[in-house]
Amino acid sequence: MPNATPATAHNALLLDQQLCFALYSSSLAMTKLYKPLLEPLGLTYPQYLVLLVLWEGDGCMVSELGERLYLDSGTLTPLLKRMQTAGWLQRQRDSDDERRVRVYLTEAGRQLREQAAAIPACVLAHSQCTVQELQALTQQIQQLRSRLAAPLPAAS
Amino acid sequence: MPNATPATAHNALLLDQQLCFALYSSSLAMTKLYKPLLEPLGLTYPQYLVLLVLWEGDGCMVSELGERLYLDSGTLTPLLKRMQTAGWLQRQRDSDDERRVRVYLTEAGRQLREQAAAIPACVLAHSQCTVQELQALTQQIQQLRSRLAAPLPAAS
DNA sequence: CCCAATTAAGTTGCACGCAATTTAATTGAG
DNA sequence: CTCAATTAAATTGCGTGCAACTTAATTGGG
Numbered sequence: 001m002p003n004a005t006p007a008t009a010h011n012a013l014l015l016d017q018q019l020c021f022a023l024y025s026s027s028l029a030m031t032k033l034y035k036p037l038l039e040p041l042g043l044t045y046p047q048y049l050v051l052l053v054l055w056e057g058d059g060c061m062v063s064e065l066g067e068r069l070y071l072d073s074g075t076l077t078p079l080l081k082r083m084q085t086a087g088w089l090q091r092q093r094d095s096d097d098e099r100r101v102r103v104y105l106t107e108a109g110r111q112l113r114e115q116a117a118a119i120p121a122c123v124l125a126h127s128q129c130t131v132q133e134l135q136a137l138t139q140q141i142q143q144l145r146s147r148l149a150a151p152l153p154a155a156s
Numbered sequence: 157m158p159n160a161t162p163a164t165a166h167n168a169l170l171l172d173q174q175l176c177f178a179l180y181s182s183s184l185a186m187t188k189l190y191k192p193l194l195e196p197l198g199l200t201y202p203q204y205l206v207l208l209v210l211w212e213g214d215g216c217m218v219s220e221l222g223e224r225l226y227l228d229s230g231t232l233t234p235l236l237k238r239m240q241t242a243g244w245l246q247r248q249r250d251s252d253d254e255r256r257v258r259v260y261l262t263e264a265g266r267q268l269r270e271q272a273a274a275i276p277a278c279v280l281a282h283s284q285c286t287v288q289e290l291q292a293l294t295q296q297i298q299q300l301r302s303r304l305a306a307p308l309p310a311a312s
Numbered sequence: 313c314c315c316a317a318t319t320a321a322g323t324t325g326c327a328c329g330c331a332a333t334t335t336a337a338t339t340g341a342g
Numbered sequence: 343c344t345c346a347a348t349t350a351a352a353t354t355g356c357g358t359g360c361a362a363c364t365t366a367a368t369t370g371g372g
Binding site: 012013014015016017018019020021022023024025026027028029030031032033034045049052053055056057058059068069070113116117120121123126127128129134135137138140141142144145147148149150 | 159168169170171172173174175176177178179180181182183184185186187188189190201205208209211212224225226269272273276277279282283284285290291293294296297298300301303304305306
């Protein structure tokens with residue numbers, strides 16, 4: 001039995017009251033839920049996110065992918081290389097500006113979309129929520145994200 | 157300009173409608189918010205989570221820490237070794253059952269708590285929410301986590 | 313008592329995330 | 343036009359997460 005919490009415990013530091021931990025552990029749980037759904041497609045979860053962006057429109061720069069996914073080139077470059085090796089996409093230097101690398105889906109990458117189409121319904125089923133409830137929660141979490149990412153407003 | 161989405165786009169696959177991505181990106185944003193708050197203490201974010209558990213009561217087994225944090229020994233063992241090297245905790249084999257390793261805070265680890273006490277208020281300020289709003293959101297996300305982690309109920 | 317099964321940590325290998333740095337291309341002030 | 347500053351990716355190094363496996367200790371059926 002672990003040693004008991006002293007009476008001086010500061011409530012704000014209790015693990016199960018922390019929003020940060022709820023987010024962190026739920027995000028990991030979500031990734032674990034996706035794993036068996038993505039394994040048959042040969043995708044990891046971050047690779048799936050890249051495809052979600054590319055399926056909306058490919059030919060974007062690495063930095064645009066990064067803005068969309070909140071990831072930097074240090075994460076994306078090796079991830080995109082692995083996806084290119086797997087045959088889902090092509091990376092091409094932009095001839096107008098050789099610093100840029102544009103990312104294009106291959107036919108195989110485009111066709112993965114149909115297999116992925118069944119995934120959202122699986123997640124919905126697991127959540128035991130209505131579509132409306134999930135949308136509302138998604139929006140709340142998006143709003144939180146935008147506030148967390150912003151600098152603290154100056155106390156005018 | 158990236159290629160446009162075809163009219164056949166399946167709405168459920170749009171990145172910004174995905175709860176999974178909202179969770180994922182918000183969790184990363186939260187970690188980035190904590191980073192400058194934890195850096196002065198010499199802690200990473202997962203290390204801080206371990207301390208939250210230990211501050212509630214130390215002497216627990218590695219597996220108990222893992223149940224609490226939803227992490228396995230493959231993650232915790234090296235992380236705890238680094239924290240021991242840093243001087244925050246001690247790992248000791250349980251003499252009653254030599255398979256078990258119990259984790260104890262050092263005096264330095266116990267004292268970190270006072271410096272950490274200021275952190276929740278910083279996060280609250282960034283969230284621009286009331287305590288009540290944050291509690292409600294935390295509970296919703298915890299409920300989602302429990303559902304995601306559970307196997308799909310059999311369709312009786 | 314014995315040994316097969318179980319259990320708790322630890323190890324290995326791989327894919328992220330991200331800070332810090334490097335490389336290469338482009339821009340723009342003078 | 344020139345070169346310092348800027349920009350876009352890529353690289354390096356480190357700390358997670360986690361699957362798969364190994365090691366060592368304990369348990370329990372016969």
